Amino acid sequence: MKVLILGAGAWGTALAVSAATRHDVTLWARDPQQAGALLRTGENSRYLPGVALPAALRVVTVPPTELPALGAGCDLVVIATPVAALRSLLQTLRQSAAPVAWLCKGFEAPTSGPFGLLGHEIRAEVAPALRAGALSGPSFALEVARGQPTALVAASQDALVRDALVDSFHSPSIRVYANDDLPGVEVGGAVKNVLAIATGLCDGLGLGLNARAALITRGLAEMTRLGLALGARGETFMGLSGLGDLVLTATGDLSRNRRVGLALAAGQTLPQAVAALGHVAEGVYCARTVVQRAAHLGVEMPISRAVVELLDGRLQPAAAVAALMGREATSER
Numbered sequence: 127m128k129v130l131i132l133g134a135g136a137w138g139t140a141l142a143v144s145a146a147t148r149h150d151v152t153l154w155a156r157d158p159q160q161a162g163a164l165l166r167t168g169e170n171s172r173y174l175p176g177v178a179l180p181a182a183l184r185v186v187t188v189p190p191t192e193l194p195a196l197g198a199g200c201d202l203v204v205i206a207t208p209v210a211a212l213r214s215l216l217q218t219l220r221q222s223a224a225p226v227a228w229l230c231k232g233f234e235a236p237t238s239g240p241f242g243l244l245g246h247e248i249r250a251e252v253a254p255a256l257r258a259g260a261l262s263g264p265s266f267a268l269e270v271a272r273g274q275p276t277a278l279v280a281a282s283q284d285a286l287v288r289d290a291l292v293d294s295f296h297s298p299s300i301r302v303y304a305n306d307d308l309p310g311v312e313v314g315g316a317v318k319n320v321l322a323i324a325t326g327l328c329d330g331l332g333l334g335l336n337a338r339a340a341l342i343t344r345g346l347a348e349m350t351r352l353g354l355a356l357g358a359r360g361e362t363f364m365g366l367s368g369l370g371d372l373v374l375t376a377t378g379d380l381s382r383n384r385r386v387g388l389a390l391a392a393g394q395t396l397p398q399a400v401a402a403l404g405h406v407a408e409g410v411y412c413a414r415t416v417v418q419r420a421a422h423l424g425v426e427m428p429i430s431r432a433v434v435e436l437l438d439g440r441l442q443p444a445a446a447v448a449a450l451m452g453r454e455a456t457s458e459r
């Protein structure tokens with residue numbers, strides 16, 4: 127397989143490291159200085175310090191306008207950038223003969239309407255003929271780069287895309303499961319980041335394991351409600367990209383979104399919490415877009431809404447918990 131990965135952040139680099147031991151892999155870095163550092167040091171010291179890049183991995187930097195030529199002859203092109211860059215890259219790659227998949231999780235910020243879109247909806251707007259999908263699931267980049275056991279989901283309504291993802295990334299350390307419910311997989315990836323902030327807050331305030339279990343379980347219910355409203359299948363949320371990714375991101379110490387919640391519970395401001403990470407915490411940027419989309423659909427998401435009010439400074443940590451616990455009693459279903 128000939129694979130092009132666009133974006134040399136933690137996740138893009140980790141997949142490139144994993145796949146380059148078996149396939150012909152090129153990693154594109156937007157920043158020439160970063161590309162030079164990767165080539166000079168043989169590692170991505172900012173995102174994955176201590177993880178050696180395979181000798182066979184090619185690292186390149188070209189202007190974005192040259193990406194279609196760079197991807198010519200590839201079996202798969204993978205977009206490994208934040209959601210904010212997905213629209214422009216899909217536009218650039220709209221004529222790609224190779225299938226295209228993205229790794230980013232979340233709704234984009236609204237562009238021309240009252241709410242932002244998921245990846246597959248952006249693709250439908252800007253590159254409707256493109257054969258595309260997403261690679262998602264419970265995965266920390268560092269563990270993937272180290273070759274630790276991981277399970278992922280290759281999501282697309284196109285079997286060619288699912289097969290290309292499985293062929294590229296299935297390995298002795300990574301199991302890749304195919305799923306044709308792309309909306310469900312994307313909703314799970316977007317909402318779990320917001321819920322991880324809430325769970326980090328819960329743990330940071332010392333509310334106990336009962337509270338953590340309640341947040342994760344009711345958060346899964348919120349996620350499922352939104353997914354069903356967007357045409358997803360309910361069983362998807364009991365799989366890797368729903369429950370699996372939520373549990374990992376809400377409880378794992380490597381979770382950036384969880385660490386934001388912990389920092390807010392400790393009294394840090396949001397700018398202080400984000401600056402301390404040194405990386406993108408997608409839940410901070412997509413929490414509002416999740417709630418906006420839910421409101422447009424008439425879907426109730428009280429935990430996600432409380433996270434937005436917390437991030438906006440309209441609620442203090444203890445008040446956010448009190449608001450959730452003070453809601454009217456209702457049926458679990």
